[in-house]
Amino acid sequence: MAEVSKEHRRVAVLTTGPLAGDSRAWRVAVAAHEAGYRVTLIGCGPTAVVPDGVAVRYVDVPDTLRTHRERRPHPGLRWPLAYRSAEAHAHRTAGIAARRALLATRAAELDVVHRAVPLRALARCAHVFAGARCAVRAGWTRLRAAQHLAAVRSRRRPSARLDDLAAETARLLLGRRAWRRLDPGLLDEETAFGPVLDTVRPHLVHALGPRALALGIRAALRAEGSGHRVEVVWDAPPRIPAETRRGQVAADALLRMFAREADGVVTVGNRLAAQLRAEYGLPALPVVARNAPPLPGRPASAASTAPAGPGGSGASFSVAEAPARPVRRGDVRVIPGPGSLPGPGSVPVSAPAAAVASASATAVGSAVGSAAVLRSGTVSGVGTGLVLGSGSRITSRKAAARTARETGVRARCGLGAETPLLVHVGPVTPDRGADTVVEALPKLYDLHAAFVVPDPEDDPNMAELRDRAAQLGVHGRLHVLPYVPVDQVSGFLASADIGVLPVHQLSHHQMVLATRYYEYAHARLPVVVSDVRAMAAATLGTGNGEVFRARDTADFVRAVGAVLTNPRRYRKAYERPDLLREWSWQTESAPLLDLYSRLLGPHR
Structure with missing residues (x-):
C-alpha cells in the first residue's frame, strides 16, 4: 500500500453516547488534531460547540430492535x-x-x-x-x-x-455471540454508525467503550475487505456493573468477542490496565492516559471548548507546529440556585478565610497561564497570566480574578466570600453518594452545597435530593447549576471551598481517580472523598483533603469541618512542584499519541 503522509491520515473518534456529555471524546479528538491528524468525531448529537479543525458527524440511532421486546x-x-x-x-x-x-x-x-x-x-x-x-x-x-x-x-x-x-x-x-440475542440495541447501533464509518474511511478508529469497539472492529473488517487497512484503538473505561443478569451476560459476551481484536488498548489507570490484560488475555499492557483536564494556561492555538460531560472537563492539547486560530466558545447557561437561608437546628462551622478563596480564584480563574507541555518536549509560556509564542499576549492577574468572581460557582449561587461552599460535579446517581451531602447539611450550620449536573431541571435523582433537602429544611442552602464549557471548569470551581466525591464502595469507583478529582485539583480545592481505594490513597498521599467512611454522614461532617477549619493546610499540597503538570491532559495524552504513531507508522 502506498505510504500516506501524516496530515492525510484520518482518525475517527467514535462514541455511542452523546457528544455533548463525553469529555474524553472531545479531548482525544483535539489532541489527535493538534498532533497533525485529520480527525472526525462521531457520536450522538446535537451539540452547540464544535472543536476547531475537527469534523463532527452526528448519528441518530433508531430504537427498532432495542424496543421490540417492550x-x-x-x-x-x-x-x-x-x-x-x-x-x-x-x-x-x-x-x-x-x-x-x-x-x-x-x-x-x-x-x-x-x-x-x-x-x-x-x-x-x-x-x-x-x-x-x-x-x-x-x-x-x-x-x-x-x-x-x-x-x-x-x-x-x-x-x-x-x-x-x-x-x-x-x-x-x-457463547460469545450471546450479545446479539440479549442486547439487540447493539444491532441498532450497527445500522446507524456502520455506514458513517464506511463513508469516513479512517486509517484509525479510537473507540470509546466496548460498544464503540464492536462497531470499530466490524468497520475495520469491511474496510480491509476492500483493500483499506484500519487500526482500532479501544479506550476502555472502568466497567459499571449492569443492572440485570441479562445485561451483564451481554456485556461479557461482547468483550470476549472483540477485546482481543483491538490493535491497541488505552485506559485510565495502571491497576485497570493490569486487570484488563489479565481478564481478556491482551497481548500487551494497555497504554494509560488518565482523563485529567488540561493545564489552565495554554497557547490560543490549542484552545477549544465543549460542554463538560459526566466526567467533567474536555480537551486541549498544544504542539509547536499548530497554527493559531480563533477560539469557539459555547454559551454558558447557568441556573441560579435557590436562596441561602440556613436550616433550623444547625451547628455552625468555621468559615474559610476570604483571602484563601480569592487567592485560589486568582491562581486558576483564567484559561491562560501555566506552561503548556508540547509533544516535542518544548515549553511555551511560563508563569500565570503569560502565554508566549506566535502572537504573544498578557492577561493580568487582576482581570483573571475578576472574571472568576463574576462567573464562578460562588457568584452563580449568589454567595459572598465569607460563606463556606462545597461543590459536587457530575450526575447524582445513587452510587455517587450525593445524598450523604444533603443529609449532612443540617449539621453544618452555614455551609452551602452546589451541585453542577448535566440536566438540572429533568433529572429525577436531583428532584429526589431537592425533596429531601426540603424535608430537612435546608433547601435554601442547596444550589443546582448546569455544566459549563470545558475550558472554564477549573476557573468556575475555584471560588468554592471544598470539592466532594462521596462515592460508594463499588468496584468501578475503586480502580481509578475520577475526572472530578483532577478538576478539583486544577481548581486548587481541598477535597473530601470517601474511602474508596484509589481516591483515598491519592488524598492521603498528597495531603490535599480528608477521607471519610462511605455512606457515613457523621464522618462526612467531621471531614468537612476539618477542612473548613484550616483550608490553607490542604491547599498547600498544590504548591508541590509538577503535581498539577503530572495531573494534566498535556502529560497524559503523550502516551496515547505515541500509540497512534506506532500504529500509523511509515509502513502505511
Whole structure:
C-alpha cells in the first residue's frame, strides 16, 4: 500500500453516547488534531460547540430492535391476559376513553333535549345499560392493561429468575455471540454508525467503550475487505456493573468477542490496565492516559471548548507546529440556585478565610497561564497570566480574578466570600453518594452545597435530593447549576471551598481517580472523598483533603469541618512542584499519541 503522509491520515473518534456529555471524546479528538491528524468525531448529537479543525458527524440511532421486546412483550404464562403489543394496548385504552366521552355527552343531551315521557324513559334505560356495559369493558381493559404494563416493565428491566435463566441459557448455547440475542440495541447501533464509518474511511478508529469497539472492529473488517487497512484503538473505561443478569451476560459476551481484536488498548489507570490484560488475555499492557483536564494556561492555538460531560472537563492539547486560530466558545447557561437561608437546628462551622478563596480564584480563574507541555518536549509560556509564542499576549492577574468572581460557582449561587461552599460535579446517581451531602447539611450550620449536573431541571435523582433537602429544611442552602464549557471548569470551581466525591464502595469507583478529582485539583480545592481505594490513597498521599467512611454522614461532617477549619493546610499540597503538570491532559495524552504513531507508522 502506498505510504500516506501524516496530515492525510484520518482518525475517527467514535462514541455511542452523546457528544455533548463525553469529555474524553472531545479531548482525544483535539489532541489527535493538534498532533497533525485529520480527525472526525462521531457520536450522538446535537451539540452547540464544535472543536476547531475537527469534523463532527452526528448519528441518530433508531430504537427498532432495542424496543421490540417492550412493544411486543410476549407475556406468556406470567401475564396471560396482557395485550400482545403496545399498539393493541393503546387502541383498547383509547377506545374506552372515547366511549366514556360519548356517554358523558349523551347524558348531557338527555338532560337538555325535550322528549316525550315514554321516549325519555326508554332513552335513559338504554343509556344506563350502555354505561354498565362500558364499566364492565373498562374493568376488563384495566386488568389487561395492568398485566401488559407489568410485562413491559419486566422486558425493560428483566430481573426475574426466569429472565436470569434465559440469559444463562443464551450464554451457554450462543457463547460469545450471546450479545446479539440479549442486547439487540447493539444491532441498532450497527445500522446507524456502520455506514458513517464506511463513508469516513479512517486509517484509525479510537473507540470509546466496548460498544464503540464492536462497531470499530466490524468497520475495520469491511474496510480491509476492500483493500483499506484500519487500526482500532479501544479506550476502555472502568466497567459499571449492569443492572440485570441479562445485561451483564451481554456485556461479557461482547468483550470476549472483540477485546482481543483491538490493535491497541488505552485506559485510565495502571491497576485497570493490569486487570484488563489479565481478564481478556491482551497481548500487551494497555497504554494509560488518565482523563485529567488540561493545564489552565495554554497557547490560543490549542484552545477549544465543549460542554463538560459526566466526567467533567474536555480537551486541549498544544504542539509547536499548530497554527493559531480563533477560539469557539459555547454559551454558558447557568441556573441560579435557590436562596441561602440556613436550616433550623444547625451547628455552625468555621468559615474559610476570604483571602484563601480569592487567592485560589486568582491562581486558576483564567484559561491562560501555566506552561503548556508540547509533544516535542518544548515549553511555551511560563508563569500565570503569560502565554508566549506566535502572537504573544498578557492577561493580568487582576482581570483573571475578576472574571472568576463574576462567573464562578460562588457568584452563580449568589454567595459572598465569607460563606463556606462545597461543590459536587457530575450526575447524582445513587452510587455517587450525593445524598450523604444533603443529609449532612443540617449539621453544618452555614455551609452551602452546589451541585453542577448535566440536566438540572429533568433529572429525577436531583428532584429526589431537592425533596429531601426540603424535608430537612435546608433547601435554601442547596444550589443546582448546569455544566459549563470545558475550558472554564477549573476557573468556575475555584471560588468554592471544598470539592466532594462521596462515592460508594463499588468496584468501578475503586480502580481509578475520577475526572472530578483532577478538576478539583486544577481548581486548587481541598477535597473530601470517601474511602474508596484509589481516591483515598491519592488524598492521603498528597495531603490535599480528608477521607471519610462511605455512606457515613457523621464522618462526612467531621471531614468537612476539618477542612473548613484550616483550608490553607490542604491547599498547600498544590504548591508541590509538577503535581498539577503530572495531573494534566498535556502529560497524559503523550502516551496515547505515541500509540497512534506506532500504529500509523511509515509502513502505511
